[in-house]
Amino acid sequence: MSDNNLRFNSKTIHGGQEPDKAYGAVMPPIYQTSTYAQSTPGGHKGFEYSRSANPTRTALENSLASIESGNFGLAFASGLAAMDAVIKLLNPGDEVISTNDLYGGSYRLFKKVFEKFGITFHFVGMHDSHKIEAHINENTKLIWLETPTNPMMNVIDIEKVSVLAKKHNILLAVDNTFATPYLQRPLELGADIVMHSATKYLGGHSDVVVGALVVKEKELAERLYFIQNASGAVCGPMDSFLVLRGIKTLHVRMQRHCENGRAVAQYLAKHPKIKKVYWPGFENHPNHEVAKRQMRDFGGMISFVPKGAGYEDAVKIVENLRVFTLAESLGGVESLAGHPASMTHASIPKEEREKSGVVDSLIRLSVGIEDVNDLIADLEQAIGQ
Template identity: 80%
Template sequence: MKFNTKTIHGGQEHDPAYGAVMPPIYQTSTYAQSTPGGHKGYEYSRTHNPTRNALEKSFASIENGEYGLAFASGLAAIDAVLKLLKPGDEIISTNDLYGGSYRLFTKVYEDFGLKFHFIGMENADKVRNYVNDNTRLIWVETPTNPMMNIIDIKAMAEVASDHDILLAVDNTFATPYLQRPLDMGADIVMHSATKYLGGHSDVVMGALAVKDKELADKLYFIQNASGGVCGPQDSFLVLRGIKTLHVRMQRHCENGRQIAEYLKTHPKIEKVYWPGFKDHPNHDVATAQMDDYGGMVSFVTKGHDYDEAIAIVEKLKVFTLAESLGGVESLAGHPASMTHASIPKEEREKTGVVDSLIRLSVGIEDIDDLIEDLRQALN
């Protein structure tokens, strides 16, 4: 089954009760039993819920995995992965990381004895230098948020395989429409399903997909034991969102390309970060592992003026100044004061997240309106 068909039919079946084409919203916390332990596969909705199960099967299908898990948020999904580890274990992660992930790693799990190495992951040899007997996980984000750095998933998978450690990939920016990390050797794929999978800025959710049953069973246990699950209404919304993922991503990519090209030629712009440019770091890797370059674009103006960056995002009219990304509407953000505010300034600026950086989540509106909006804001 091809991807565009999987988004609609992957892992799905008509509801057995009445043949409903769309999975019903099973808004229930518990299920009737004929005798203790005698039930139809469902006991309590923290453990299983038919609507959530339908979504989890969809997650697995579109990532070419065997098992999917849905969580209350992307950070809840990451939290479950970290609970596979124990005090003294070490994790290698990119130094250009989503602020929420960095906060969870450093402000929560370091206190429980996990050790994190935040490094540039532009090549595998650099990562190998940090692997030791305590390394248990490599955490990859590609493209990274917000600098759009590209990490070679196959190369990271080779490092992980050589040392018998787990490789997890945050695939939120790319989505499985553009890249499928499990096919490239990753053990775990994570999504903030709040973003492109849901696609309409109306739900908060996280997702994991894996191929290995033993690993899946450990994660299912953690999911149930910790209880960070999503509700049936949210599950329904993301299921509905996934059904249009392919057509939305096609337009996100088309618009993203034109916005990036417009910004690159604008006299006020110093640098545009978008993986589709031939001079973008690891552009060849992006071309090899992605089917297109996505709808996320970051840029800095000449002079690196903080006040000018704030003035630009405040003047935008079609682009909405807001947190998050991946919705049908275009959003603009100022990472230093919004999504990455939890990262110390000196750490942020080492990776390029300067006070003048602006991040765009390019939506699916008419491209002429988006370019005109940027033109008036920049001028």
Template identity: 75%
Template sequence: MLKHNEYATFVANQIAMKFNTKTIHGGQENIDPGYGSVMPPIYQTSTYAQSTPGGHKGFEYSRSGNPTRSALEKSLASLENGDFGLAYGSGLAAIDAVLKLFKPGDEIIATKDLYGGSYRLFTAIFENLGIRFRFVEMGEENNIKQYITDNTKMIWVETPTNPMMNIIDIAAVSKIAKTNKLLLAVDNTFATPYLQLPLDLGADIVMHSATKYLGGHSDVVVGGLVVKDEKLAEKLYFIQKASGAICGPQDSFLVLRGIKTLHLRMQRHCENGEAVAKFLKAHPKVGKVYWPGFRDHPNHHIAKKQMTGFGGMISFSTKEDTLESATKVVENLKVFTLAESLGGVESLAGHPASMTHASIPKEEREKTGVVDSLIRLSVGIEDEEDLIGDLEQALG
């Protein structure tokens, strides 16, 4: 995390930089004063020499800080127009750190249809520690108001949601949060800062599973948080240091390398995503298609307002609407790989009900639309003709 005396310099250097430039240079000044390395070096060390007790060059032990991780944290902050970034061993470790801000008796309002791992962490871990979660349909933001009590401390938003691609108006929810003196946290994994900037829309915390689009190559597991408020950053840094759920220098380096091509990859993800979504919508063996770029998609007008594109994540159900039909499609794909995760250069297909969202009870899953016939696609950066051809043969 940025130290206090770095704050003013960091902000001043980031203000005028455009996004594509930030992916290459954001937050990366003076990363190697010793030898002038163009790329951030991998500081594969657990500890650092001290000239006198307590006298060091900014780093003492790699749980509390490591130069490679620090470079990643500064990059994350720059991309999200934040002031403080923190990197963790996974996206769930980042969420875990946020939840440790609260105490037994506190209540959190969360998006109803969210990632299964987030739901599992909320209900199987933190509910047992005395924190209460209320899962709310946020497509209409005013639904939130009736669930706010004196014990409510935070609103947790995921938009677009995983896997139903529902869109939540971040600016509108921010007004509700500020009126009621609540924190607003946004999981920005699907959109990435290339498409959406929650802090600019009023959020207090942005979370990323950097495993996905930020890393971009399906070869690393990392999580990140970005905030603007210094006191909030200090609390999160203390939790990071005390709990130790950090990412290592090699993982930090891999995500930094991935970020440098984020803008180029996202352009292709968006282009291919649109082509695949339109193909699926016109196919006779496909039922519903969930992609925010369609005019009839719920809250399309909100997506158009708060996002600069609609991304490469798509969900769809088979026309037969059965587990067997969905299984047959994903098992017959050749270019798309049947696998967990998303956001890599390669195209992936998943079956949420039995994979990413299996930890959510079936009855609860189906209330949000995660039925057995639902398939989720992470559209990669291959040639769109090959992707569409693969879906054509699998559906046919």
């Protein structure tokens, strides 16, 4: 049966995969090798050096392409390494339009690394797609978006932005880390490139750092493969194996992340000490209807602001949590809590952070797959102190 005939929950297990040809191993072996024997110069079995390709990484890349409805997958040493490859498609003088509340590491890469090479970045509130066109000119070569955004949970209409991008012959790249292909598949909505920090939900167990790109078009894939090989920021075979293993349970984990996320969001929304909760599943979320249309469910990522709280109050809450772990990252089976202003988004200047709502009292939760009653009890004791 071809991958095209498989439904998503089957693709996570079988998509792009086949038993190992040597011994029939069901899981791809970890090919822990840097090089491969050749019968004659240039005579090899498809692999010559593991920076260029490795059988375990190839198995992961095939799986990534399958679950994102793409034709070509590329795996990198981290999500930022994957982003780095995309920006290397550009030239000095090119311009990029991105969302104004994206992940702090993405902002740092854009502003601190690539801006000095003559690439201009515009940060726009993309929840209103009409605001994007005002920043488009003949130098605009890429639109980079997250949806839901990190950490404000804004939802961007991928299909609308893709129509705009195609009208002006601009590449559209979507960071799909928060949603995962279980919830939304940007290539099906018109995006050209999908990016993941596979460290998060795809790996799912907080034990690996990997990035990914998926595309449909062969010419674009070839350009990215060249950059991947030439720059060398690839993941190793053990990391590839771990993410491939994680993908096989993505669908069942995401079901529980969504169930628990909904219960936690509803609990926080009713809590007398909570001022604001950001979660796209609420009917009063600014783009709830877009989320309903382009997402299967609303995910396990939530941000909230306690009433009358400042920096110290928010820090006290996250320090008092016992089931939630105070830590960077997200998307693991365990629940994590973070303080964006001092952790994930500290690289963004305070004035810029606060323009998009990332205030000092904002707390971000990655709701895991534990018993939801334990999670709610933990929040109750931490917020109540």
